[in-house]
Amino acid sequence: MEILAPFSLTWAIGHLLAVAIGLSLGLLGGGGSILAVPILVYVMSLPTKTAIATSLFVVGLVSLIGLIPHWQQQQVNLKVAFTFAPFAMMGAYGGAQMAALPFVTDTVQLVSFGTMMLLVSLLTIRKSHRTRSQRADLDDSNPFKMAILPIIGAFVGVLTGFVGVGGGFAIVPALVLLAGVPMKEAIGTSLLLIAINSASGFFGYANQVSLDWQLTISFAVAATVGTLLGGYLAQAIDAKHLQKSFGYFVFAVAVFTLLNP
Template sequence: MRYTIALFLAVLVGLSLGLIGGGGSILAVPILKYVVGVTAKEAIAMSLFIVGIVSIVGLIPHWQQKNVNLPVALSFIPPAMIGAFLGSKITTLSFITDTIQLVSFAIIMLLASILMIKKSSKKNKDKKEENSRKITSKNKIYQKIILTTFQGFGVGVLTGFVGVGGGFLIIPCLVLVGGIPMKEAVGTSLLIIATNSASAFLGYLNQVELNWFVMITFSLFASLGIIIGAKLSQTIEAKSLQKAFGYFVLVVAVFILIVR
């Protein structure tokens, strides 16, 4: 019964990625930990596999619609993959316990919820678009590369350490620093999330016990969710969902901090 519930929730993981381009790992880790019943380290490692697969599925229509900016992605991916692999290896240190990872994950969730709630306001959206134009016009190419490199590495470390794909951080970075439209940012972020997750997952191999049956079935249901989410995104304004999702993430973060 619990796993049936987990599979239903897996669809929500995909819906999140399909509708707002992020939030997959933020949902997957708590589901795997508290519903499926695996350890925190196992949940993080398994979520990386799941979100990586689902991101690839979600990437396909964006690629077909030419909503993937390869030059920007290729400047972001190498440092992000290095950071993701290193982040996963940091978790093997003896003093990095499940509790430390869960608390770190909850803090990232709090940050994500605040960003999503703030982004949901039109005023904030307009301000970001204005900032995007300013940054795009002022910064030279080499400055963008430096910023993208550092941000990519930072997002990668977070991916490896706490299992978040980083969509909620990647998309603003792509818009503000990369200077690309939101639609391209969502498609490009899925490519980055997929490569980040793959790199971090490789770092966890042979470090934790993995339930491949859970990962594969969870990925299938989450993939169904992202397909549905991609269809719904054509008729539903994602911004209208971000505020509610942000508050939901906030509640889950507080729950993790309390029960961890």
């Protein structure tokens, strides 16, 4: 694996883009891995599996830090998170183990990544006008919501482990459209779930790749700056506009990835 010299032009560009990863996480509650994997593959020249493992570490750590302003604003729904998380963790570890199968090449993972982004972006754009304002009500009177969150959690977890996404691209729409969580609360809750999912997926890759820790830590520091800024900017932006922007953003990255597997 080619290692870029610190402070080279490409290294600097990659780290400026890492700030954008953080902004995406802090502002939208997801999209960090959607940016991180392509940046690490196409800009930093990492092999796909190494990029995925690096992305999971960086995005998980940065999501945990980015959670702070959302927690302070009481925009984290712990009841939803604890319903979702255990199944997502199991799925993430299992997805990482699936990535070790012989037929799972870099191209297979990148095409899977792009296809899923495309589908989710279209769903998000189409339903962005339906953003709900009520809080989620996950009690015995809502058995459908209680049942659907673990299923979604397991599905998102598998995607986290297999293609290296923290899951915010799917978690945010799922919490808003299916569980009725207000958009800004879904963003804060998503950051907690991304951190949990990413940690589980990362441990699934632990015996498959060797990370460049200097790059990994410097990338995480740059992304942290962005996510803290994004978390505070999120207070001033309308939730409906956030969801629509999120959908178009994911669509653009999906098209790029599918054209450059």
